[in-house]
Amino acid sequence: MNRIALYHLETLLWIARLGTFAAAAERLNTAQPTISARVRELEAQIGYPLFRREGRRMLLTVRGRQLVSDCEPLWAALERTLAADGLSGARGIVRIGTGEIAAASCLPEFVAAVERDLPGVTLDIGISLTAQLLQDLLGATCDLVLLAGPVASPGVRTASIGAVALEWLGAPATAAAVAQGSQPPVWSLPRHSPLHQLMLAAMEERPSPPPAIRTCNNVRTLIDIVAAGQGVALLPEAMTREALAAGRLARVWPSPKGRIEFQAAIRAEESDPVVLELFRRASLLRMDG
Template sequence: MKRIAIYHLETLLMIARLGTFRAAAERLNTTQPAISARVREVELQLGVQLFRREGRRMVLTTRGRQLVQACEPHWAGLEQALMEASDFSGATGVVRIGSGEMAASTCLTDLVVEIQRDLPGVTMEVELDLTRRMVERLLAGTCDIVLLAGPVASPGVRTAPIGSLDLVWVANPAVARNHAAGTLPGVWSLPVQSPLHGETMAALDALPRAPRSVSTCNNVRTLIDVIVRGAGAAVLPEMMIREELASGVLVEVLPRPARRIHFEVGIRDREQEPLVLELFRRASALRVDPGAVG
């Protein structure tokens, strides 16, 4: 009988899921040479080639695909049984969490604190980016779970809603007075890849007069600072500027847009790793604004 260790199977399945030796090494907290050595050991034991290189990705051969398909349900069941036996407290590994900035400012911290408290053996790598790039990274296997402004309509991604945020047209008081006198200020928004940009442009279509300019900034906090300093007006999530509105640093200058920004948590549709599925379950209970309805 061929002597294949459990970590050999784990390695094969991780490469098959993520597509590269490098991604598998990062997930398994080891080195790329160690991953290559494990694959060679399995291929020598079985006497068959399991992977072939296509560009920068490693693709399963026919025999490799057959082996992975046969072993994956058993491996997933073993992982699930071991983690459930310890209530997931013994879970280990590296989990890569992607988030848009608006989601990060509202509910990402709650998820990170919960993971650190309940799953102390899990190492987190958190990265912020625009929605489109986060979805691309998720599909490429370089990210495991994402918190994003949605809806995310992408094949291969499984999502769950985590609430929505009201939007408000705001400016600083001086800009608001000029606007009341008939001077339409310039408008600021996130870049075109952001759902907030689309909501801003939809709101502009409802105005009787177009603004003199529409500028963009790819950082929400900087965008808020720009508006506070009097550079123009912007459509912003109400929750992120409640303090500024309460203190009078920012004021509403136009009726609130009817539409809201919706948020979702997403994983790969075919994700089978129990730890990622458990984090998806936990993240699905988050709300970007716990006091909001809808």
């Protein structure tokens, strides 16, 4: 029998899932030359090529695709068997993407629980906007994301984690000027963000002419801008409670009807037990407020 090690098959399946040798190397916490060497070893054992080069891309051959198809259910069964006694000994790096609002609201308790219960799992966390988070998830550069929704994609599995109330806020002086008829500019996240769309919908509820709209891709910077008296913003209540209580911010207009929804998401074909466990835990988070 040909001497094929489990790490050969694991490497092949991760290349097939993630699309590149580099992404598989990152996921398996090794170097790209190691991934290439494993593929050469596997090809030598089975006697036929698994990949063909097209430009800078390495694509599975017909027989390579068949091997992946045959091995996927076997590998999934092996992962389930190894996880049957629990994940307390699980090890690895899980890449998590999150928006600022989720990061400020429920991510700290999630991280604390994972550190406590799964000490061998290392979390690699990045913060970005919803459109980029979805792109990172579908492109397999993130394993799990917490993002503003709703998200509808056939390649994504989601779980609702609640919604956050929004407030029209500005500096106290700005609120006083608005009460006298002033029309300050409105600040928001960029146009492709769910918060921007909710801001536009909320502006339609107001009888006055629409003000100038300016954008910034960072919620905390938006808070600082309007607190400095430079305009008004529709901001998450969860991130502005302290500033309101301290008098740095004040309510400018009545709260809108809409709330911003949030979801935890993984790729629909995800089978890694550790990622699935973290998704299960993330689906229990609640951002209602």
